[in-house]
Amino acid sequence: MNRSFHPPRRILMGPGPSDVHPRVLEALARPTIGHLDPAFVELMGEIKTLLQHAFQTKNAMTFPVSGPGTAGMESCFANLVEPGDTVIVCRNGYFGHRMQAMALRCGAEVVTVDAPWGRALDPHNLDDELAKHPAIRLVAFVHAETSTGVLSDAQALAEVARRHNCLTLVDAVTSFAGSPLDVDAWGLDAVYTGSQKCLSCIPGISPLTFSDRAVQAVRARKIPVQSWFMDLTEVEKYWGEGKPGYHHTAPINSLYALHVALLMLQKEGLEPAWARHRLHHEALRAGLESLGMTFIVPEAERTPQLNAVSVPEGVNEAKVRRRLLDEHGLEIGGGLGDFAGQIWRIGLMGYSSRAENILKCIEALEAVLQEEGVDIAAGRAVDEAERVLAEAPLV
Amino acid sequence: MNRSFHPPRRILMGPGPSDVHPRVLEALARPTIGHLDPAFVELMGEIKTLLQHAFQTKNAMTFPVSGPGTAGMESCFANLVEPGDTVIVCRNGYFGHRMQAMALRCGAEVVTVDAPWGRALDPHNLDDELAKHPAIRLVAFVHAETSTGVLSDAQALAEVARRHNCLTLVDAVTSFAGSPLDVDAWGLDAVYTGSQKCLSCIPGISPLTFSDRAVQAVRARKIPVQSWFMDLTEVEKYWGEGKPGYHHTAPINSLYALHVALLMLQKEGLEPAWARHRLHHEALRAGLESLGMTFIVPEAERTPQLNAVSVPEGVNEAKVRRRLLDEHGLEIGGGLGDFAGQIWRIGLMGYSSRAENILKCIEALEAVLQEEGVDIAAGRAVDEAERVLAEAPLV
Numbered sequence: 001m002n003r004s005f006h007p008p009r010r011i012l013m014g015p016g017p018s019d020v021h022p023r024v025l026e027a028l029a030r031p032t033i034g035h036l037d038p039a040f041v042e043l044m045g046e047i048k049t050l051l052q053h054a055f056q057t058k059n060a061m062t063f064p065v066s067g068p069g070t071a072g073m074e075s076c077f078a079n080l081v082e083p084g085d086t087v088i089v090c091r092n093g094y095f096g097h098r099m100q101a102m103a104l105r106c107g108a109e110v111v112t113v114d115a116p117w118g119r120a121l122d123p124h125n126l127d128d129e130l131a132k133h134p135a136i137r138l139v140a141f142v143h144a145e146t147s148t149g150v151l152s153d154a155q156a157l158a159e160v161a162r163r164h165n166c167l168t169l170v171d172a173v174t175s176f177a178g179s180p181l182d183v184d185a186w187g188l189d190a191v192y193t194g195s196q197k198c199l200s201c202i203p204g205i206s207p208l209t210f211s212d213r214a215v216q217a218v219r220a221r222k223i224p225v226q227s228w229f230m231d232l233t234e235v236e237k238y239w240g241e242g243k244p245g246y247h248h249t250a251p252i253n254s255l256y257a258l259h260v261a262l263l264m265l266q267k268e269g270l271e272p273a274w275a276r277h278r279l280h281h282e283a284l285r286a287g288l289e290s291l292g293m294t295f296i297v298p299e300a301e302r303t304p305q306l307n308a309v310s311v312p313e314g315v316n317e318a319k320v321r322r323r324l325l326d327e328h329g330l331e332i333g334g335g336l337g338d339f340a341g342q343i344w345r346i347g348l349m350g351y352s353s354r355a356e357n358i359l360k361c362i363e364a365l366e367a368v369l370q371e372e373g374v375d376i377a378a379g380r381a382v383d384e385a386e387r388v389l390a391e392a393p394l395v
Numbered sequence: 396m397n398r399s400f401h402p403p404r405r406i407l408m409g410p411g412p413s414d415v416h417p418r419v420l421e422a423l424a425r426p427t428i429g430h431l432d433p434a435f436v437e438l439m440g441e442i443k444t445l446l447q448h449a450f451q452t453k454n455a456m457t458f459p460v461s462g463p464g465t466a467g468m469e470s471c472f473a474n475l476v477e478p479g480d481t482v483i484v485c486r487n488g489y490f491g492h493r494m495q496a497m498a499l500r501c502g503a504e505v506v507t508v509d510a511p512w513g514r515a516l517d518p519h520n521l522d523d524e525l526a527k528h529p530a531i532r533l534v535a536f537v538h539a540e541t542s543t544g545v546l547s548d549a550q551a552l553a554e555v556a557r558r559h560n561c562l563t564l565v566d567a568v569t570s571f572a573g574s575p576l577d578v579d580a581w582g583l584d585a586v587y588t589g590s591q592k593c594l595s596c597i598p599g600i601s602p603l604t605f606s607d608r609a610v611q612a613v614r615a616r617k618i619p620v621q622s623w624f625m626d627l628t629e630v631e632k633y634w635g636e637g638k639p640g641y642h643h644t645a646p647i648n649s650l651y652a653l654h655v656a657l658l659m660l661q662k663e664g665l666e667p668a669w670a671r672h673r674l675h676h677e678a679l680r681a682g683l684e685s686l687g688m689t690f691i692v693p694e695a696e697r698t699p700q701l702n703a704v705s706v707p708e709g710v711n712e713a714k715v716r717r718r719l720l721d722e723h724g725l726e727i728g729g730g731l732g733d734f735a736g737q738i739w740r741i742g743l744m745g746y747s748s749r750a751e752n753i754l755k756c757i758e759a760l761e762a763v764l765q766e767e768g769v770d771i772a773a774g775r776a777v778d779e780a781e782r783v784l785a786e787a788p789l790v
Contacts (some may be wrong), residue, residue: 002661003658004418004654004658005422005438005651006425007426007428009426012428012429014429017427019427025427028423031404031420032402032412032414032591033403033726034407035412039403040402067462067466067624068643069643070644071466074623078622105626106621202646202649203427203430203645204644204647228493229466247465249411249463251646251649252412252597253415253423253597254599260400263399325433331428331429
């Protein structure tokens with residue numbers, strides 16, 4: 001064992017990470033400087049401003065957590081839950097269940113509002129449950145469920161929660177930069193995301209934003225946050241207003257990368273980025289349906305950047321994924337939890353969301369499925385996808 | 396705000412991060428692949444083996460935490476402390492105090508064993524305290540205190556702890572790869588470190604190792620670990636034996652970098668790496684003493700890779716550091732906690748620990764201190780440092 005690792009060529013069309021833009025990788029490799037260097041502190045300010053833009057918020061407490069999305073999720077729960085609190089966690093997939101697990105670890109009593117895996121959360125069900133529990137002050141839900149490709153109506157859910165005087169804790173890992181997300185207009189209170197999905201940055205960073213209401217709730221706690229690392233009143237000594245003090249050593253190079261990824265998003269514009277993800281979803285969808293595949297999520301409830309389709313009957317799904325990887329350099333995702341072994345998750349996120357990747361994916365799937373004995377008319381699926389792309393008002 | 400960030404040229408001789416080797420930066424920027432890609436899983440295996448070598452351990456549970464050293468510290472406490480446990484935390488600097496804060500957040504009663512800031516921990520004091528508290532089962536201490544440059548005798552402290560049937564929880568952030576550290580021979584149980592010190596990797600990763608005794612203690616817990624993200628029985632679904640399952644999205648690119656940094660350490664060899672840090676400390680010390688500076692730590696208790704010296708009387712320490720940064724591109728550290736404003740911390744860690752940096756640092760300090768009105772004989776300090784380097788049996 002004495003050789004440096006050279007990763008094989010891959011096109012990342014799973015549920016994340018997505019392909020990282022070459023400019024982001026180039027920035028990542030710039031020389032490391034100190035986490036309290038005045039030049040770095042200036043960069044931190046720009047990152048906060050760019051994140052506010054991407055989240056569409058004026059929240060002062062908007063910064064990247066120095067860990068993966070899972071650490072971002074836990075940062076939200078650890079700060080907003082006190083032992084003995086009763087909270088509502090909505091569950092319609094794997095990450096809703098993870099939210100419940102985290103809330104329990106924080107000492108909460110958890111009331112769940114469920115929708116079937118593959119369906120959006122129903123604001124009326126949330127309303128009913130909140131009416132039964134007037135003391136509840138926190139509602140947690142996932143905007144785009146990475147396990148199923150479902151997009152729930154975050155605005156409607158937040159409106160219900162606010163009417164019941166609750167804060168909202170929202171997973172925007174897969175929706176951020178790929179689907180409309182308007183933190184301030186929708187009145188969301190604690191929102192976290194990941195760097196490695198529609199932002200196309202390297203994995204390991206979790207941007208979050210807390211509304212003033214949420215910050216007040218943290219400051220009003222009776223019991224200290226159980227995690228010293230995640231306690232936002234500690235973290236803000238570094239990321240908050242004014243001259244930063246020491247809390248932990250920030251992941252300097254990853255933040256160079258985040259900065260460039262956010263600059264590129266700003267340059268593209270949020271609406272064009274959402275439109276691109278939507279268009280490419282339409283093209284991929286035309287191709288996948290032409291291959292005989294069916295989406296597991298009703299059309300109105302799909303998140304465009306993550307396409308969940310049923311594995312065709314009689315097909316060994318793990319073998320197909322392995323062949324796509326080995327023979328075509330293409331990564332797609334399998335199912336999680338209830339859907340393990342039953343679905344594929346095909347991501348079109350960030351820099352991976354490009355016309356050439358859609359065609360490549362359809363061609364590769366067609367070839368492998370044919371060889372695995374599925375009856376498919378050659379070439380038609382690519383034609384269908386190309387037709388959608390050609391008719392689009394923009395690319 | 397629309398320009399990519401180009402960091403200014405710096406030589407990092409503070410308490411960390413240290414300069415990152417160009418080969419590590421180059422590996423960092425290789426294309427991202429999936430965290431469950433078979434090629435990446437193979438890399439994970441190599442990283443675990445290389446970490447076992449660097450920690451000098453056969454511990455199966457040896458892997459990098461996906462967060463900074465602070466997350467590594469908290470991972471150790473969160474897993475080994477159950478609410479209501481009484482534990483001993485030794486304190487002789489800032490990070491011992493942080494350990495206490497974390498233990499308290501985990502619900503521990505904390506008994507402290509103190510040494511003055513700038514002095515090593517005394518195993519006899521630990522022995523006495525353990526004799527008074529026979530129910531205690533965990534002793535936490537810092538090997539090399541980054542806040543003061545003190546190296547305590549981890550082997551002697553662990554021997555005392557083991558005699559009292561206690562597990563040890565050890566901060567090896569600054570000692571790892573810079574000073575002798577032999578996890579198995581010394582019988583240490585839970586040890587964490589950082590990527591950004593003597594390993595000269597980018598910041599944001601925290602390797603840790605748990606002995607079988609420590610793993611058994613985690614498995615025997617009555618109350619689940621309060622952090623889902625840090626719960627090692629969850630994390631090992633990804634990093635443990637066998638085919639990895641999903642826990643969180645690993646920081647892929649940072650792990651490419653860690654792998655190369657560990658390969659370079661293996662190639663240099665642990666003993667040569669320690670000898671290099673020791674030699675360069677001797678050279679820097681000769682120069683600093685020739686500049687009239689005094690070390691705050693008695694000679695036998697110094698950690699060679701971090702040199703803590705008193706700020707000369709009448710000198711504005713923050714101004715000197717700022718001038719070193721702005722005029723010489725040189726970062727050194729100020730004091731923390733009890734030593735804020737009173738000391739400088741000059742690191743010679745990893746790739747920063749090179750002869751040219753020692754001379755550059757001494758020249759720059761001499762120039763700035765002279766301009767700030769300190770009476771120094773020009774050129775003598777560099778001669779002293781060069782003499783030590785020239786007489787050395789190795790470089």
